[in-house]
Amino acid sequence: MQVEGKVALVTGGAEGLGRAFTEALLEAGAKVCFCDVNTEQGESTYTVLKSKYGSDRVIFQKCDVSNQTEMEGKSLNYLFRCTKETFGNIDIVCNNAGIGGEKPPLWGKVVDVNVKGCICGTLLALDYLSTEKGGSGGVIVNISSAGALNINPYGPVYLATKSAILSLSRSFAQNPLACSGGVRVNVLCPSFAETSLVRNISEQNTYDVNVARKFVEHTPSMSPKDVAEAFMELVVDESKNGAVLKCSKEKGKQYCTINVTYS
Numbered sequence: 001m002q003v004e005g006k007v008a009l010v011t012g013g014a015e016g017l018g019r020a021f022t023e024a025l026l027e028a029g030a031k032v033c034f035c036d037v038n039t040e041q042g043e044s045t046y047t048v049l050k051s052k053y054g055s056d057r058v059i060f061q062k063c064d065v066s067n068q069t070e071m072e073g074k075s076l077n078y079l080f081r082c083t084k085e086t087f088g089n090i091d092i093v094c095n096n097a098g099i100g101g102e103k104p105p106l107w108g109k110v111v112d113v114n115v116k117g118c119i120c121g122t123l124l125a126l127d128y129l130s131t132e133k134g135g136s137g138g139v140i141v142n143i144s145s146a147g148a149l150n151i152n153p154y155g156p157v158y159l160a161t162k163s164a165i166l167s168l169s170r171s172f173a174q175n176p177l178a179c180s181g182g183v184r185v186n187v188l189c190p191s192f193a194e195t196s197l198v199r200n201i202s203e204q205n206t207y208d209v210n211v212a213r214k215f216v217e218h219t220p221s222m223s224p225k226d227v228a229e230a231f232m233e234l235v236v237d238e239s240k241n242g243a244v245l246k247c248s249k250e251k252g253k254q255y256c257t258i259n260v261t262y263s
């Protein structure tokens with residue numbers, strides 16, 4: 001895919017990986033609408049990106065991806081509509097927004113943001129991108145986790161949501177609306193990267209904060225820019241549909257095949 005001149009939508013773009021994806025897309029010549037629930041950080045990031053790339057190429061919208069109705073303020077429906085009205089089309093969608101948490105009452109919000117937000121964002125992306133629905137095709141990249149390729153007793157809820165994103169994306173990649181609609185669906189599984197999500201691991205959102213922190217300390221972390229390089233490969237390479245791309249500091253990029261072995 002030639003990214004120059006294309007229109008992208010990124011959720012959770014105010015900081016961390018979402019900001020890195022947004023900047024990589026802008027650097028490649030795309031127009032980008034990014035959203036975030038954190039208005040202050042979103043406006044701050046928008047100011048920086050607008051001055052670097054121009055106000056005609058980047059917009060920020062406050063949006064909570066777990067908000068399923070227009071009633072509760074800026075929803076994903078509103079975000080997609082606003083992006084299309086502003087830039088005339090949508091070609092690339094990155095469902096990135098995500099949070100961590102394991103204990104009540106936080107875990108329910110984790111499911112709402114990570115799973116429902118990604119499902120809603122993927123369904124809307126298919127509606128706007130599929131040629132079967134008047135779109136011009138394109139690519140959806142959903143953000144799972146390297147942890148989803150394993151089991152982990154210390155982050156079961158978080159990693160369950162990331163596993164859901166993995167299955168959702170691989171399944172939608174074979175869905176008629178995608179296949180016959182010229183839409184590719186890929187999933188990125190990063191290992192640890194230096195962001196607030198990892199820095200903010202605490203008693204409130206993990207079963208054993210010492211284990212989680214030790215895991216992070218012993219696992220070399222990527223920069224968000226490292227992860228964005230893998231993300232852009234899934235956007236640009238039109239041979240990639242249903243691809244599962246793991247990326248880590250130690251082993252770089254690894255495409256994964258997922259099989260079930262029977263005992």
Ligand SMILES: NC(=O)C1=CN([C@@H]2O[C@H](COP(=O)(O)OP(=O)(O)OC[C@H]3O[C@@H](n4cnc5c(N)ncnc54)[C@H](O)[C@@H]3O)[C@@H](O)[C@H]2O)C=CC1
Binds near residue numbers: 017145193194195198
């Ligand atoms: N940092 C890491 O080591 C890894 C992160 N991931 C995933 O990457 C994605 C991004 O994570 P990070 O950049 O690390 O986290 P982060 O916490 O640094 O950034 C996440 C961004 O999403 C926003 N956000 C949170 N809830 C939202 C909501 N309901 N609606 C809209 N925006 C919302 C936050 O305000 C923040 O700006 C997440 O889905 C995470 O699960 C996956 C593997 C590794």
Ligand SMILES: CC/C=C\C[C@H](O)[C@H](O)/C=C/C=C/C=C\C=C\C(=O)C/C=C\CCC(=O)O
Binds near residue numbers: 101158162190211
């Ligand atoms: C791990 C950091 C991400 C989120 C923290 C949340 O609090 C979550 O509820 C807790 C998870 C605890 C995990 C403990 C160890 C993780 C091991 C893994 O296999 C994860 C490996 C890489 C991915 C990291 C990520 O997805 O953010």
